[in-house]
Amino acid sequence: MGAVENVKEVADLIRKFNDIDLNRRIVNLENEVLDLSRDKRRLEEKVEELERTLKLRKDLYFYEPFYWMKGDTTPYCPRCWEAQNAAVHVTFGHDNNGNQAYSAWQCPSCQQHYYPKELRQYLIASATQGR
C-alpha cells in the first residue's frame, strides 16, 4: 500500500473521534502527502527524460550537416538537437524557393531546410555570381 492510501486510511480512522484539532492536522498531513507524491512523480518523469537525453547524447554523432544514429538511416535535425536536445528526424521533400523548386531535407519541428551538399554549393555560387 502506498503512502497516499495509508494516510487516507488513518484519516478515516481519526475522523471517527470527532476531534476538530486532530481532523485539521490529518487533513493537512493528507495534503502534504499528496503534494510529496506529485513532486515524486514529477521528479521521476524528469529523471526519465534526462536518461533518454543522456542515452541519445551517447548514441548520436555528427556528420555534417546532420546528427545520425548507428542503425538508423534517417538523420536528425541539428538545430533541434543542439538547441533543445530534441531528436527530430528530418524528412526529404521539395522546397519551393521563389520560382525554383529544390529537393531538400526538412525538419517537421523547426521547419529548417537542409539542402544536399551539391545543391548548397550551386546556390552559394549563384548567389555570389553577381558580385
Ligand SMILES: [Zn+2]
Ligand atoms: Zn529542427
